[in-house]
Amino acid sequence: MRYELYYWPQIQGRGEFVRLALEEVGADYVDVARGKGGMEKMQKLMQPRSSEHPPFAPPFLRAGKLLIGQTANILLFLGARHALAPKNEAGRLWVNQLQLTIADLLVEVHDTHHPIAASFYYEDQKPEARRRAETFIKERMPKYLGYFEKVLEHRGKAAFLAGRALSYADLSLFQVVEGLRYAFPNAMSALEKKHSRVVALHDRVAARPNIAAYLKSPRRIAFNQHGIFRHYPELDAKAA
Amino acid sequence: MRYELYYWPQIQGRGEFVRLALEEVGADYVDVARGKGGMEKMQKLMQPRSSEHPPFAPPFLRAGKLLIGQTANILLFLGARHALAPKNEAGRLWVNQLQLTIADLLVEVHDTHHPIAASFYYEDQKPEARRRAETFIKERMPKYLGYFEKVLEHRGKAAFLAGRALSYADLSLFQVVEGLRYAFPNAMSALEKKHSRVVALHDRVAARPNIAAYLKSPRRIAFNQHGIFRHYPELDAKAA
Numbered sequence: 001m002r003y004e005l006y007y008w009p010q011i012q013g014r015g016e017f018v019r020l021a022l023e024e025v026g027a028d029y030v031d032v033a034r035g036k037g038g039m040e041k042m043q044k045l046m047q048p049r050s051s052e053h054p055p056f057a058p059p060f061l062r063a064g065k066l067l068i069g070q071t072a073n074i075l076l077f078l079g080a081r082h083a084l085a086p087k088n089e090a091g092r093l094w095v096n097q098l099q100l101t102i103a104d105l106l107v108e109v110h111d112t113h114h115p116i117a118a119s120f121y122y123e124d125q126k127p128e129a130r131r132r133a134e135t136f137i138k139e140r141m142p143k144y145l146g147y148f149e150k151v152l153e154h155r156g157k158a159a160f161l162a163g164r165a166l167s168y169a170d171l172s173l174f175q176v177v178e179g180l181r182y183a184f185p186n187a188m189s190a191l192e193k194k195h196s197r198v199v200a201l202h203d204r205v206a207a208r209p210n211i212a213a214y215l216k217s218p219r220r221i222a223f224n225q226h227g228i229f230r231h232y233p234e235l236d237a238k239a240a
Numbered sequence: 241m242r243y244e245l246y247y248w249p250q251i252q253g254r255g256e257f258v259r260l261a262l263e264e265v266g267a268d269y270v271d272v273a274r275g276k277g278g279m280e281k282m283q284k285l286m287q288p289r290s291s292e293h294p295p296f297a298p299p300f301l302r303a304g305k306l307l308i309g310q311t312a313n314i315l316l317f318l319g320a321r322h323a324l325a326p327k328n329e330a331g332r333l334w335v336n337q338l339q340l341t342i343a344d345l346l347v348e349v350h351d352t353h354h355p356i357a358a359s360f361y362y363e364d365q366k367p368e369a370r371r372r373a374e375t376f377i378k379e380r381m382p383k384y385l386g387y388f389e390k391v392l393e394h395r396g397k398a399a400f401l402a403g404r405a406l407s408y409a410d411l412s413l414f415q416v417v418e419g420l421r422y423a424f425p426n427a428m429s430a431l432e433k434k435h436s437r438v439v440a441l442h443d444r445v446a447a448r449p450n451i452a453a454y455l456k457s458p459r460r461i462a463f464n465q466h467g468i469f470r471h472y473p474e475l476d477a478k479a480a
Contacts, residue, residue, distance in 0.1 A: 048390035053334045056341045056387050068333055070340035072312075077333055093308055093317055094293045100310040101296045103340075107347050115355050116368065117375035128356065128368050135357035147296050150288035 003029035004062040006042045006055075011227035012175075012220075014071045014106065015059040020171040021075055023214040025082040031219070033058075072099045075168045084168040095162050098151075098169035102176060105144045109183065110228045112136045112235055122225075122232070133235035137187040141180065145195045148173060152197035159204060166208075173198065174205035179229030187237035243269035244302040246282045246295075251467035252415075252460075254311045254346065255299040260411040261315055263454040265322040271459070273298075312339045315408045324408040335402050338391075338409035342416060345384045349423065350468045352376045352475055362465075362472070373475035377427040381420065385435045388413060392437035399444060406448075413438065414445035419469030427477035 003022065007015030009031070022029045032038040045067065048054045055069030061077070068074050076096055079085030085095040110118075112133040116125040151161055158164045161173065177198060180188045192199050205211055214220055223229055243262065247255030249271070262269045272278045285307065288294045295309030301317070308314050316336055319325030325335040350358075352373040356365040391401055398404045401413065417438060420428045432439050445451055454460055463469055 048387065049394065052394065053330070053337065054387075054391065054394075055337070056344075056384075066330055066333070068337065070337045073333055073337045073340055076336065077329075089317075090293070090306055093306070093313055096316065097293065097295070097308065097310045097313045100313055100343075104296075104347075107344075111351065111355075115351075116371045117379070119375065119379060128371075131356045131368075135359065139357070139359060144296075147288065147294075151294065154289065154292065154294075 001028070001064055003027055004032050005029055005059060006032050006045060006061070007059040009034040009038065010221065010224070012179075012223065012229075013059075013227045016175055016221075017071050017102075017168075017172050018059050018061060018074050018078070019219070020175060020211065020214070021078045021082070021084055021168045023219075024166070024171055024208065024210050025078075025084065026210055027078075027082065072096065072103050075099055075172075079168045084166065084171075086162055086165070086167070091162055095167045095169045098161055098167075099172060101144075101147070102169065102172045105140075105176065106228055108136055108140055109179065112183075113230050113232060122230075126234075129232075129235060133184075137184060137237050141184070141187060141191060142194075145191055145198055148198050149195045152201060160201070166205075170201060170205055171211070174202045174211075177202040179223070182223040183229040183231050184236045185231070186239045190237065190240055241268070241304055243267055244272050245269055245299060246272050246285060246301070247299040249274040249278065250461065250464070252419075252463065252469075253299075253467045256415055256461075257311050257342075257408075257412050258299050258301060258314050258318070259459070260415060260451065260454070261318045261322070261324055261408045263459075264406070264411055264448065264450050265318075265324065266450055267318075267322065312336065312343050315339055315412075319408045324406070324411075326402055326405070326407070331402055335407045335409045338401055338407075339412060341384075341387070342409065342412045345380075345416065346468055348376055348380055349419065352423075353470050353472060362470075366474075369472070369475060373424075377424060377477050381424070381427060381431060382434075385431055385438055388438050389435045392441060400441070406445075410441060410445055411451070414442045414451075417442040419463070422463040423469040423471050424476045425471070426479045430477065430480055 005018055007013065033042045044050055046055060051067050053067050059071055059074065060067060060069040061074045068077055079095060085092050113122050113129050114125065115128045115132040122129065155163065160166050160170045245258055247253065273282045282298065284290055286295060291307050293307050299311055299314065300307060300309040301314045308317055319335060325332050353362050353369050354365065355368045355372040362369065395403065400406050400410045
């Protein structure tokens with residue numbers, strides 16, 4: 001069965017967390033909106049009457065008869081199907097919990113450049129963005145990174161967030177590090193020194209054969225000024 | 241087994257979505273932080289070294305050996321245990337998807353009064369809050385309510401979001417309506433006319449015996465200016 005991923009074609013965004021999972025397990029999938037007529041197909045499925053379970057927003061995944069929306073929900077599904085999460089209840093819930101914490105972080109990252117409204121241009125909320133980004137960098141980035149660092153510390157020699165085996169939350173944390181490096185290079189450079197386990201996890205994920213091949217492929221969209229992670233130098237910390 | 245719910249003792253907040261599920265099924269639970277020494281217990285469990293699966297933030301639930309964080313994750317667990325979600329995979333994923341959409345809405349509601357930083361007082365971000373609330377009321381509230389209205393319309397005679405049986409997403413949508421009525425009475429009053437199915441669902445939930453008893457009990461904390469839903473008249477729409 002070929003999965004159909006539906007997401008905005010020009011950004012990594014939330015779709016990237018699903019792509020990374022599909023790529024890691026070598027799933028057969030098509031990134032529908034990047035193909036011919038794909039945007040129309042996607043918008044059709046977003047009509048509330050199109051489906052018994054209409055999605056509120058992309059990304060969503062068609063898997064046979066299932067149409068699944070919400071990033072963490074798609075990953076919950078893929079994690080169970082492709083052994084990207086523990087089978088036991090405690091482990092499954094833990095990986096979902098980590099993913100939801102990453103989802104919270106993503107909203108905060110997005111709102112550094114769009115604190116007032118997603119429907120306004122960045123240029124129409126620049127002073128607010130500066131204030132929000134300043135607090136994000138000072139308070140929230142260290143809090144989130146510190147949390148994941150301590151989770152990894154607790155794992156000891158087990159290499160991943162849920163123990164010895166890779167889970168989709170590890171793939172997502174890799175993407176968070178990638179994104180923060182792009183968006184806030186100065187702030188991130190200072191923080192990486194204190195979060196060596198998070199950085200080491202990022203590197204272990206990047207070195208996995210399927211992920212390494214994906215990152216070099218044209219399927220990986222480059223970071224840009226339209227996604228969740230955007231690089232506006234005025235929002236980053238000053239260089240050390 | 242007695243559940244232990246850990247959440248800030250003076251607000252409904254995200255904890256309320258868990259309380260409503262526990263109350264509906266008549267679960268044996270204790271709201272730990274509202275009891276003597278409860279805040280210390282909660283803060284101890286939030287230490288990263290306290291647990292194999294430390295929560296990033298309240299609410300979290302102890303269920304025997306499990307310690308479960310993130311509201312939607314707690315509800316996923318309770319939904320399966322107490323028949324507050326369909327048993328089949330499609331239904332289970334659908335209810336989780338709805339809950340995650342409600343979680344997204346809650347962040348947006350919170351940020352109407354805290355668009356710059358959760359750590360600043362409202363008084364220190366009032367002009368920004370006004371701008372954000374205006375767009376929230378004009379664009380986002382109708383979008384979310386319209387989505388749930390259409391989902392219910394699609395259900396036809398089935399009374400609930402996932403079909404004939406109540407799910408935890410229905411309880412959560414009830415709470416969203418309660419909260420929006422408190423925070424934005426003028427905006428909500430105008431919108432309710434166009435969203436009669438959502439209002440009817442709210443009323444059906446409110447009339448359930450266990451929920452009705454809970455709402456009248458001292459266990460239900462009143463809305464106030466410290467939670468997610470806050471009433472600042474200057475952020476509401478003008479009265480019609």
